[in-house]
Amino acid sequence: MENQSILKSSSAAPHFTSSDIIVVGAGIVGLAIAYHAAKQGKSVQVFERNQWAVGASVRNFGLIWPIGQTAGSLLERAKRSQATWRELSTEVGFGLQENGSLHLAYHADEQAVIEEFLNQSDKGYQCQWLSQEEIRKKSPAAKMDGLLGGLFSTTECTVDPREAIRKLPRYLSDTYGVQFHFGSAVQSVEGNTLRVGEKKYRADHIYVCSGADFETLFPEEFQQVPITKCKLQMLRTVPQPKGWQLRATLCGGLTLRHYASFADCPSLPDLDRRFDEEQPLFKEWGIHVMITQNHFGELVIGDSHEYGLTHDPFDREDVDQLILDYLSTFAEVPDLKITQRWHGIYPKLPGATELVLQPTDEVTIVNALGGAGMTLSFGLAEELLTNELE
Missing domain, CATH: 3.30.9.10 (D-Amino Acid Oxidase, subunit A, domain 2)
Structure with missing residues (x-):
């Protein structure tokens, strides 16, 4: 596996302190949002508390699984995600098996x-x-x-999530200029500003994609739902x-x-x-x-x-x-x-396919895709970013 640490931002990088979009979390949900935002021409920063993503996004089958989604909007979302995975496998250079x-x-x-x-x-x-x-x-x-x-x-495809999730940040950095801050735990988010240690970063909008670590940021929001x-x-x-x-x-x-x-x-x-x-x-x-x-x-x-x-x-x-x-x-x-x-x-989130909350005008929480993160994240991110433009 390639060494991801070279993408970690230096503490002496003041030009990284402001951007259009900030994403908290470099799992598949955060990467999907960063990808679609960057494709729209937005400047994007991604913060990940670990040196590389080590959570559920790399601990799964690597299956893109439309057959498991209910007919209608979810199935169509899965198919859009599948199309994105297919494109990225070629552009990024990770394996994808269209095996059904x-x-x-x-x-x-x-x-x-x-x-x-x-x-x-x-x-x-x-x-x-x-x-x-x-x-x-x-x-x-x-x-x-x-x-x-x-x-x-x-319709079903297989990737190796260990490979894909490690290679996607490099691609987003090289192709779209996305700035990654690995090993950078976000302590707080206030308005359009987040704090990492003694440094503050601002963005027009912040997406919090913290996965299973939903107790750290906006815990009061998560306490209101049966997650x-x-x-x-x-x-x-x-x-x-x-x-x-x-x-x-x-x-x-x-x-x-x-x-x-x-x-x-x-x-x-x-x-x-x-x-x-x-x-x-x-x-x-x-x-x-x-x-x-x-x-x-x-x-x-x-x-x-x-x-x-x-x-x-x-x-x-x-x-x-x-x-x-x-x-x-x-x-x-x-x-x-x-x-x-x-x-x-x-x-x-029992009874739901995802959790999308907007605690403030500047912050959107995206979480709880259940076991379908690989299948639905790219499609959901595309919908969220398109709605933001509208």
């Missing part, structure tokens, strides 16, 4: 949910039912025993041997009950009850299982969901094992040797 997704069905209730979902395919989804034989040609990993078929969607945090556990394998390719991202029936896009399917309650009877721990730990592959050949596997404002810093091996055990019911890969295990924590 496969939701595999081994039970009648899973097939029924997929067929019901396909009946609403005119709402903007790009997907189709595949037979067992068609899936065999689409993915070498899908288990054939008991497979009834599956839902194939063309919480979600902890997820994930795993990564060695690069697969001899250039083996997973191709489409694979999911099982658990994923059908995880995403809101499937929520209105009439057969979903039957599927839900069956899983609760077979393994209640899936719901207790919020487990649904997906496997994707980045362009380095590594497989990324997850995940779980625990909700609360404070989380145990110690990961649970039994939760990882539940994930791997369920994975074995629908996928077979050449080498499942795990090289990395981690957890991420992201903000979540």
Whole structure:
């Protein structure tokens, strides 16, 4: 990975003290806002408390996942984000796999949910039912025993978030002159001015994109909404041997009950009850299982969901094992040797897809995209910056 510290601003840089836009947070939400603001010709500064972004933006699958978004504005936002990711992968130079997704069905209730979902395919989804034989040609990993078929969607993409989130600041700096202040914790925001240590910086508008650290700036605003945090556990394998390719991202029936896009399917309650009877721990730990592959050949596997404002810093091996055990019911890969295990924590606002607040005329808070930051951030940022111009 390239050394990000060279983008850290010097303390002797008075010409950095004023700009059109200031962004607090260099995760994917903050980077998306910086990108769209800079494209509009605005001068932009970004402040990040760490030497590089180390939060939820680098602790995820790296999936751009339109299939999980409800039809309408969210699906269209996801598609706009996907188009931006595609452009940036070429311009910035990070890998992007346009591999699509496969939701595999081994039970009648899973097939029924997929067929019901396909009946609403005119709402903007790009997907189709595949037979067992068609899936065999689409993915070498899908288990054939008991497979009834599956839902194939063309819109899903995979990046390595570790690579993309580290390379985007350099690109924004070199291409648009965005000034990055890494290792610079913002202590306060008052009006159009923020303070970092003894220095003050001013902007016409400040976007606060602080992710899971929402207790530090404008805590009173966050206390007025039922925001919480979600902890997820994930795993990564060695690069697969001899250039083996997973191709489409694979999911099982658990994923059908995880995403809101499937929520209105009439057969979903039957599927839900069956899983609760077979393994209640899936719901207790919020487990649904997906496997994707980045362009380095590594497989990324997850995940779980625990909700609360404070989380145990110690990961649970039994939760990882539940994930791997369920994975074995629908996928077979050449080498499942795990090289990395981690957890991420992201903000979540129950019943909402994002939190956008304007505590003052000069400040906008953008937070709580849940687990869809990679999928929705560029589209949401484009909407926010366009509305500001209007």
